[in-house]
Amino acid sequence: MFQESEVVILCLALIACWIALPLLRDPALSGRIALRLGFCLMVAAHIFTVVEGVAWNSVFNVLEHLAMAASGVAFALACLTMRTKQPQREE
Amino acid sequence: MENTIIILDAVGFLAFGVAIAQTLRLQKPQFDQPSRLFLLFGLAVYLLVMFSNILEHSGIAPSLDDIEDYLEILFFPFFLFFLFAHRNWREMARRTAAELELRQTEQRFRQLMENAGDSFFVSNREGRFIDANRQALQATGFNRAELLAMHVSDLDLDHSREDVASVWQTLQQHSHLTVRGTHRRKDNSTYPAEVRVTLMDYPEGQVLFSIARDISERLAREKQLRENEARLRLALEAAQQGMYDLDLVSGNAIVNDQYALMLGYDPAEFVETNQRWLERLHPDDAERVTHLFRSYLNGEIADYKVEFRQRTKQDEWKWILSQGRIVEWDQDGRPLRMLGTHLDLSERKQSEEKIRKERQQLYDLLNGLPGYVYLQAPDYTIRFANRLFREIFGDPAGRFCYQVMQNREAPCETCRTFRVFRDARPQYWEWEIGPDNRTYQVFDFPFTDADGTPLVLEFGLDITERKKGEEEKLLLERQLLHVQKLESLGVMAGGIAHDFNNLLMAILGNANLALRDLPKEAPFREHLQAIETASQRAADLCKQMLAYSGRGTFLIGPLDLSDLVREMIRILDVSIGKRAQLELKLTPRLPAIEGDAAQIRQIIMNIIMNASEAITNQGGTITVRTRVEDFAANALHDPFQHPLPGGRYVLLEVTDTGCGMDEKTRARLFDPFFSTKFTGRGLGMSAVLGIVRAHRGCISVQSAPGVGTTVRLAFPAAPPSAAAPAEDAQVTPDHHDRGGTILLMDDEEVVREIASMMIERLGYTVLAAADGVEGLALLDQHQGEIIGVVLDLTMPNMDGAETYRQIRERDATLPVILSSGYSEEDATRRFPANGLFGFIQKPYTMEQVTAVLQRLS
Numbered sequence: 001m002f003q004e005s006e007v008v009i010l011c012l013a014l015i016a017c018w019i020a021l022p023l024l025r026d027p028a029l030s031g032r033i034a035l036r037l038g039f040c041l042m043v044a045a046h047i048f049t050v051v052e053g054v055a056w057n058s059v060f061n062v063l064e065h066l067a068m069a070a071s072g073v074a075f076a077l078a079c080l081t082m083r084t085k086q087p088q089r090e091e
Numbered sequence: 092m093e094n095t096i097i098i099l100d101a102v103g104f105l106a107f108g109v110a111i112a113q114t115l116r117l118q119k120p121q122f123d124q125p126s127r128l129f130l131l132f133g134l135a136v137y138l139l140v141m142f143s144n145i146l147e148h149s150g151i152a153p154s155l156d157d158i159e160d161y162l163e164i165l166f167f168p169f170f171l172f173f174l175f176a177h178r179n180w181r182e183m184a185r186r187t188a189a190e191l192e193l194r195q196t197e198q199r200f201r202q203l204m205e206n207a208g209d210s211f212f213v214s215n216r217e218g219r220f221i222d223a224n225r226q227a228l229q230a231t232g233f234n235r236a237e238l239l240a241m242h243v244s245d246l247d248l249d250h251s252r253e254d255v256a257s258v259w260q261t262l263q264q265h266s267h268l269t270v271r272g273t274h275r276r277k278d279n280s281t282y283p284a285e286v287r288v289t290l291m292d293y294p295e296g297q298v299l300f301s302i303a304r305d306i307s308e309r310l311a312r313e314k315q316l317r318e319n320e321a322r323l324r325l326a327l328e329a330a331q332q333g334m335y336d337l338d339l340v341s342g343n344a345i346v347n348d349q350y351a352l353m354l355g356y357d358p359a360e361f362v363e364t365n366q367r368w369l370e371r372l373h374p375d376d377a378e379r380v381t382h383l384f385r386s387y388l389n390g391e392i393a394d395y396k397v398e399f400r401q402r403t404k405q406d407e408w409k410w411i412l413s414q415g416r417i418v419e420w421d422q423d424g425r426p427l428r429m430l431g432t433h434l435d436l437s438e439r440k441q442s443e444e445k446i447r448k449e450r451q452q453l454y455d456l457l458n459g460l461p462g463y464v465y466l467q468a469p470d471y472t473i474r475f476a477n478r479l480f481r482e483i484f485g486d487p488a489g490r491f492c493y494q495v496m497q498n499r500e501a502p503c504e505t506c507r508t509f510r511v512f513r514d515a516r517p518q519y520w521e522w523e524i525g526p527d528n529r530t531y532q533v534f535d536f537p538f539t540d541a542d543g544t545p546l547v548l549e550f551g552l553d554i555t556e557r558k559k560g561e562e563e564k565l566l567l568e569r570q571l572l573h574v575q576k577l578e579s580l581g582v583m584a585g586g587i588a589h590d591f592n593n594l595l596m597a598i599l600g601n602a603n604l605a606l607r608d609l610p611k612e613a614p615f616r617e618h619l620q621a622i623e624t625a626s627q628r629a630a631d632l633c634k635q636m637l638a639y640s641g642r643g644t645f646l647i648g649p650l651d652l653s654d655l656v657r658e659m660i661r662i663l664d665v666s667i668g669k670r671a672q673l674e675l676k677l678t679p680r681l682p683a684i685e686g687d688a689a690q691i692r693q694i695i696m697n698i699i700m701n702a703s704e705a706i707t708n709q710g711g712t713i714t715v716r717t718r719v720e721d722f723a724a725n726a727l728h729d730p731f732q733h734p735l736p737g738g739r740y741v742l743l744e745v746t747d748t749g750c751g752m753d754e755k756t757r758a759r760l761f762d763p764f765f766s767t768k769f770t771g772r773g774l775g776m777s778a779v780l781g782i783v784r785a786h787r788g789c790i791s792v793q794s795a796p797g798v799g800t801t802v803r804l805a806f807p808a809a810p811p812s813a814a815a816p817a818e819d820a821q822v823t824p825d826h827h828d829r830g831g832t833i834l835l836m837d838d839e840e841v842v843r844e845i846a847s848m849m850i851e852r853l854g855y856t857v858l859a860a861a862d863g864v865e866g867l868a869l870l871d872q873h874q875g876e877i878i879g880v881v882l883d884l885t886m887p888n889m890d891g892a893e894t895y896r897q898i899r900e901r902d903a904t905l906p907v908i909l910s911s912g913y914s915e916e917d918a919t920r921r922f923p924a925n926g927l928f929g930f931i932q933k934p935y936t937m938e939q940v941t942a943v944l945q946r947l948s
Binding site: 009012015023024029046062066069070076078 | 102170171177
């Protein structure tokens with residue numbers, strides 16, 4: 001059975017996703033691909049969280065934590081990229 | 092399962108920790124501070140979520156699920172704040188950079204404008220200046236305030252306000268416009284300017300931005316370039332030069348109009364290729380020209396310059412000089428392009444041919460001259476020599492004049508040719524030169540060669556024959572003068588002898604009559620005999636003088652010369668010196684000669700005695716030789732150089748080995764009264780000459796000092812039928828009374844007196860007359876009484892010959908006896924043959940008168 005907080009967070013994530021993804025296309029932002037991947041994995045983790053309350057609890061729970069761990073790796077790559085690379089000039 | 096989750100959460104925890112660590116190291120200008128903090132907070136939220144998950148699943152703090160939910164919710168705002176903050180910061184940074192760049196661009200533009208070499212003007216739509224750079228102010232001389240108060244048309248004199256407005260309209264459709272105008276300076280001077288105008292946005296709005304450039308120098312250069320082009324074009328046209336640009340790969344060529352016109356083609360229709368050029372070549376030139384062309388292309392020769400003939404459109408041949416140069420090569424060094432010119436040489440070739448012909452004519456003329464011609468340089472080399480020079484002296488190439496002409500190794504010390512170089516004046520002289528030592532008359536003229544080199548033109552004319560002719564002519568003139576002298580002397584001698592004979596007639600006749608009248612024992616008889624002897628000797632002298640003059644007494648008859656020589660040798664043997672040995676080489680049975688024996692004897696005596704006297708103390712030989720020889724007509728000449736007829740001649744040759752004569756003595760040998768002997772009268776050889784002349788013979792003398800003398804005489808042989816010599820009639824003086832009257836005519840009174848006495852003694856009556864007129868008058872008075880006439884040859888008023896003719900008119904049979912101091916042959920020449928009864932040679936004696944007159948009875 002899924003929890004209400006989890007659904008709220010998922011909704012918040014999807015709204016944030018709708019706002020963030022266009023901003024993450026800014027070419028002046030270095031590592032934007034990794035940032036976008038990390039953000040999407042974060043949203044996916046919240047989707048897995050909601051789904052695990054409905055079916056295959058254990059599988060989606062693992063997938064939830066896997067997505068979070070992968071999200072952390074993606075953000076780490078994005079930050080490394082931002083530090084080492086100059087942002088691309090605007091066209 | 093729980094362990095897997097714990098491991099995944101740990102991985103996530105570590106990953107977010109790494110991300111936070113990297114975020115902390117982010118620095119400007121990559122990130123601004125707010126966005127970095129938002130990102131840090133977001134990442135830190137999830138670091139806590141992962142940590143709470145680890146605590147929750149490991150069982151350490153299982154009740155952290157609610158905190159976790161709140162934390163997860165916090166992440167999304169922080170992340171969005173990060174994105175917005177970063178976006179705003181980037182936008183602000185971009186704007187700031189753009190503004191900075193704009194300011195820098197404006198500054199650069201201003202610097203560029205101020206420092207540009209061209210004048211920049213900015214004007215508004217009305218044409219008023221609103222800005223200008225420093226160069227514009229310097230170029231026009233206005234200051235900024237003055238310029239900003241002006242209209243464009245105030246500066247550009249060629250464009251009005253309306254023009255400025257039209258420019259504005261034009262620029263609405265075109266990006267820029269270039270115009271030329273005349274700009275005015277502040278001092279009202281002008282300069283040409285080229286202005287590029289374009290529209291530009293300015294703080295005051297859209298303006299006209301003009302870049303003006305002073306094009307004075309460019310126009311001057313363009314003008315000069317146009318002039319140079321015009322000159323080049325004119326030069327090519329004036330030089331009748333065609334130009335070609337040959338593509339060596341394709342063989343196609345671009346040519347100018349003159350190239351086509353040169354070959355008779357219309358430039359509009361003419362297309363040139365390498366192949367067509369080869370086809371137009373003359374067959375005789377093709378191989379040579381193509382070989383040279385290929386050699387140039389292959390780099391075997393440095394220059395391409397060749398003359399050839401090309402066929403024109405009118406099928407004629409035209410000489411062309413082609414020059415070219417490769418101007419382009421490919422990467423491998425193969426020639427690609429060639430530029431060159433064609434020059435029409437036809438006129439030049441015609442001129443060269445004309446010059447060659449004229450030169451050949453000149454050479455032919457020089458070679459045909461009868462003298463040698465050569466040109467000598469100051470270094471003694473010979474620049475030119477004609478054919479005759481080469482024939483005489485050989486080829487002068489590479490040799491000096493003194494080597495060629497005189498076979499010397501150094502120039503002559505007194506080189507006459509060099510005087511011409513020094514004085515620049517002609518020189519003339521004669522010299523003997525050459526292998527045959529011929530005489531040349533030389534003319535040297537100063538001459539300047541085409542290159543300015545001073546030369547000497549020498550012309551040498553062979554005058555050897557002319558000189559010889561002149562010498563012969565001079566010799567003949569001398570001989571003629573000598574002959575004339577001899578003749579005049581002969582005339583004088585004859586005249587003197589004649590007059591002397593008249594005088595001697597009186598002396599000898601009176602002495603003769605006196606001796607006849609005186610008894611033998613009379614005391615004065617010896618004196619009279621001395622007078623008679625002296626008179627006889629004087630008469631002999633006169634005879635010699637007459638003999639010299641050719642008017643001596645002659646008794647002509649056939650003579651044997653050898654006999655006469657023998658006869659004379661017997662007489663002269665005692666007179667010839669003992670030192671001389673006489674040798675006779677007489678030819679027997681010689682043909683007879685017609686002559687006077689006494690005269691011939693005198694010749695023999697005179698010559699042999701002279702030979703004897705020429706023999707010196709060392710002794711010598713006198714050889715007398717006679718012989719007969721045949722001569723052609725004109726082969727012999729008489730002493731006065733008149734030619735003798737051809738035929739058989741009898742020669743008498745007397746040779747002695749005595750002292751001989753020098754040329755000067757030999758030349759005067761026959762002069763009367765010239766003698767080398769102290770006691771000589773100088774009439775011996777003169778008489779010989781006269782006698783030889785009178786006998787129509789010739790005489791020649793060869794002599795050399797110390798060698799001897801040869802005298803050679805030739806007398807014409809008498810015809811074989813010649814009669815034997817007549818014997819002198821024996822006359823015996825007799826005192827017979829003849830009776831009758833004798834008419835005596837003589838202009839000399841003494842002769843008339845003595846002759847009258849002689850004739851009267853013979854019993855005749857004498858009528859004496861002083862000339863022919865008087866004598867004829869007496870003849871008319873005593874016609875029938877006169878039985879004979881004694882007539883003198885030379886008389887005043889009427890001479891003997893005319894008187895004789897008058898006598899014959901009166902009486903054709905009256906005996907006329909001629910009396911003269913000249914020889915009988917000379918005196919009777921003017922009388923008809925057999926017309927005279929007799930001849931008495933003055934001075935005559937009683938015996939001679941008797942001998943003639945006794946024949947009257």
